[in-house]
Amino acid sequence: MELDFSRQLHFFWALLPEIILCTFGMVVLVAGVSGKYKDADKAPSGDPSFGTTADLGWLSLIGVLIAAGANGWLYGVKEVGQDSMIALDHFRLFANWIFLLAAALTILISFAYVYRQRLQAGEFFALILFATAGAMFMAGARDLIVIFLGLEVMSIAVYALTAFNRRDRKSAEAGLKYFLLGAFATGFFLYGIALTYGATGSTNVAVIATSVSSGAATAGLLTIAIALLVIGFSFKVSAVPFHMWTPDVYEGAPAPVTAFMSATVKAAAFIAFARVFLVAFNDSYTTWFPILWWLAAITMVSANLIALVQTNVKRMLAYSSIAHGGYLLLALTAANPTATAGMLFYLLVYTLMNIGAFAIVISVAHQAEERQYIDDYTGFGWTNPALGVFLTIFLLSLAGFPGTGGFMGKIYLLQGAAESELWWLMVILVLTTVASYWYYLRVAWLMWMKNPTSDGQHDLVITPFPMRLALVVCVGLIVYTGIFPGAALEFARASVQGLGAFGGGIVGLAP
DSSP states (O other), X not given: OEEETTSTHHXXXXXXXXXXXXXXXXXXXXXXXXXXXXXXXXXXXXXXXXXXXXXXXXXXXXXXXXXXXXXHHGGGOEEEOSOSSBOOSHHHHHHHHHHHHHHHHHHHHHHHHHHHTTOOHHHHHHHHHHHHHHHHHHHHBSBHHHHHHHHHHHXXXXXXXXXXXXXXXXXXXXXXXXXXXXXXXXXXXXXXHHHHHHHHSOOBHHHHHHHHHHTOSOHHHHHHHHXXXXXXXXXXXXXXXXXXXXXXXXXXXXXXXXXXXXIIIHHHHHHHHHXXXXXXXXXXXXXXXXXXXXXXXXXXXXXXXXXXXXXXXXHHXXXXXXXXXXXXXXXXXXXXXXXXXXXXXXXXXXXXXXXXXXXXXXXXXXXXXOOOBGGGGTTHHHHSHHHHHHHHHHHHHXXXXXXXXXXXXXXXXXXXXXXXXXXXXXXXXXXXXXXXXXXXXXXXXXXXXXXXXXXXXXXXXXXXXXXXXXXXXXXXXXXXXXXXXXXXXXXXXXXXXXGGGGSSOOOOOOO
């Protein structure tokens, strides 16, 4: 099937997954305030059934699965022309799989938490769907204005989710911080878009690439525009020194929201970052290379060093997330197909291991915001062996231990960096990875090498069926991609080839 995007109707086909998510989001939202569900969250929190909340969760999950089917259907659709605002390339479709997977896993690990915290289930799950749709808009946009619109759809939903628990002052504080700093960073992004338009006469990625490659762009304005866009993207990917919001927001937000945010927001920002800089500004590589080089280096070193002294699990995982952002910045700095395919693979694996780790954190915290210190995991492995083994696998994968998907992801990032001769960044990645073993394995050591500090310390750990399903999926895929990574990597490589259709593609200039 061929679609000519010069006809407005065909934009609806190109945006079919996003339309399905938004439609289900509205259905879930309306269902949540209907007579049947409006009092669902007022039931006693000790009741393990949480049936009505689960109904809305399963309905949201159905929407995600239908959107996934639509995303698969788009592989059989051929785009006519390559200058539209919405891309229909495999790069976008691969990114959509990451977002849909993150949404599905987040919904599964949220059932008991939403019920026990007496949150409005309809609004919560609807915002997850809307945020996912916003991320997909960002990944599929070929125009800076559309990227901005997708960014705002995603961000506003995540702001609301961060402050969703109105009975928790930390949640309200985190939401306010995220909103204020996010609005500040958005200003830089918008100024970058405006100056890009002034320098090239367009906000379309393909037209910008043509203007830059032909030398028609105004050099001074373009340099400033690139710098401002880097600031805007760096805030979303939590690159140092634009990471200041991350630890407080990750700690204060409801734990399922933190899991979703750490995967989806980061992935969406990196996908859009890659599309803009590796295509539109590909011929300005020498301008933005030193900026990203130093951002990657500082982020990897600073985040890993600060994570070493954290005692709160959510803050430790927050600095871990920042460090992984530094690893992914290495892929953007390398600017070649191997590194970009490695970035896609790494984002997929990172989504699995991070959401899985947060799922265990939610269980240890009794489906609440309790027991968030590393010492609370003392003896956890012996009292809950299955969850202990799962968390150990997630921690080893985050650390990049051989045999896990996280290890293979870093190997592919290093291969891409080697092609562009980024030797110093490769050394920094390896050394900081070794340093990260301390704070990841410290948790595993407490789980398995020490006895619980009190009797019944972990007796209230709750892992309902949806959460167990999510954990099995995460562990299975992490182990599979660690042992048999070939299929996922080839899929990522094939997806990257579509970037060349924007005009110019990726050339992989050496520094």
